[in-house]
Amino acid sequence: EIVLTQSPGSLSLSAGERATLSCRASQSISSNYLAWYQQKPGQAPRLLIYDASRRATGIPDRFSGSGSGTDFTLTISRLEPEDFAVYYCHQYDNSFSTFGPGTKVDI
Amino acid sequence: EVQLVQSGAEVKKPGESLKISCKASEYTFTTYWIAWVRQMPGKGLEWMAMIFPGNSETRYSPSFQGQVTISADKSISTAFLQWSSLKASDTAMYYCARPSHGYFSDAFDIWGQGTMVSVSS
Numbered sequence: 541e542i543v544l545t546q547s548p549g550s551l552s553l554s555a556g557e558r559a560t561l562s563c564r565a566s567q568s569i570s571s572n573y574l575a576w577y578q579q580k581p582g583q584a585p586r587l588l589i590y591d592a593s594r595r596a597t598g599i600p601d602r603f604s605g606s607g608s609g610t611d612f613t614l615t616i617s618r619l620e621p622e623d624f625a626v627y628y629c630h631q632y633d634n635s636f637s638t639f640g641p642g643t644k645v646d647i
Numbered sequence: 648e649v650q651l652v653q654s655g656a657e658v659k660k661p662g663e664s665l666k667i668s669c670k671a672s673e674y675t676f677t678t679y680w681i682a683w684v685r686q687m688p689g690k691g692l693e694w695m696a697m698i699f700p701g702n703s704e705t706r707y708s709p710s711f712q713g714q715v716t717i718s719a720d721k722s723i724s725t726a727f728l729q730w731s732s733l734k735a736s737d738t739a740m741y742y743c744a745r746p747s748h749g750y751f752s753d754a755f756d757i758w759g760q761g762t763m764v765s766v767s768s
Contacts, residue, residue, distance in 0.1 A: 541709070575754035577692075584742055584761055585692065590754035596747070597756070628692055632752045636708045637682070637694040 542567055542631050544640035551645045559616040561643045563629035568609045573633035576605055576614045579642075580625045588627075589614060619645070649673045651681075651743050651759035658765045659733050666729040667762045669743030676724035677701040679749040683717060683728045686761075687739040695741075697751060698726060706751070733766045740764075 543566040553559055563574065572592035577585035587596040589605035592612055602617040616623055624647060629640040654668040669681065683695040696707040700719035707717075719726045726743055740761045746753030 571752075573752055577755075579692075584758035585744075585755075586758075587747070587754055587756045590747065590756075596754075630692075630694075630754065632746075632754060636706060639684075639692040639694060642691045 541636070542569065542634045542638055544629055544631060544638055546627075546629060546640040546643045548643060549641070551643060552647065553619055553645065554647065555619050555621050557619050559614075559619055559623070559645055561614040561616075561627055561645075563607075563612040563614070563640050565610045565612075565631060569612075569631050569633045571633065572608055573631060574605075574607070574612050575630045575632065576603075577628045577630060578623075578625045579628065585628065616645075649745075649757055651745060651757055653741075653743060653759040653762045656763040656765070658767075661733055661735055661766055661768055663733050663766075664729070664731050665733055665764065666727050667741060667764065669726045669728075669759050671724045671726070671745070674745075676719075677721055680746050680751050680753070681719065681726040682744045682746070682755060683715075683726075684742045684744055684755075685711075685739045686742065692742075695728075699751070700724075700726065733764075735766050735768075737764060738766050 545564045547562045574592045576589040579585045593605045626642045682697045685693045695711045696717045698717045743759040744755035745757040747756035
């Protein structure tokens with residue numbers, strides 16, 4: 541099983557600031573099969589980034605993903621008020637998927 | 648519009664059985680895997696299992712193998728998640744989700760609205 545660790549667990553920032561979220565895997569993820577989701581209270585998760593760096597349809601370009609192997613990063617270049625949420629990474633490389641524990645971005 | 652519509656909230660007692668559903672629309676149901684994801688109250692997302700409705704192939708997380716059963720009915724484009732004997736620890740929101748390109752190893756771009764299952768005596 542590939543275990544994902546996200547850091548920090550929570551992040552307090554202001555609108556307009558840059559957010560950098562980390563996701564580390566317990567073993568290398570081949571083909572960069574790593575996604576990022578945003579989840580707001582009472583809502584289903586929303587896909588932001590797939591294959592480590594590809595933005596999903598309709599996702600603003602202030603969201604970007606990078607990384608390879610075991611270390612991946614989600615960057616939000618300038619936080620908008622609607623970006624305050626919980627962010628999860630997800631690996632889909634292995635025989636079964638796993639999610640990270642999440643990073644909460646709040647004010 | 649491609650969507651997954653899940654069945655409504657359930658309140659059950661420990662030991663009871665339950666089957667919840669996820670109905671797909673506006674895409675070819677038999678050519679995309681469907682996943683089930685658990686979210687316990689105030690906690691993160693957990694990948695439970697996936698099914699390929701085209702041939703009913705299934706894969707389970709070791710944590711959920713033997714605890715739940717997933718199935719699909721091609722004739723009504725619906726996937727199911729079922730329990731034979733619920734426990735209080737099964738209390739959670741359950742989401743179905745569709746991989747964006749249909750593959751098993753793929754990110755999930757379409758999610759159901761979630762089904763809340765509450766188990767209490």
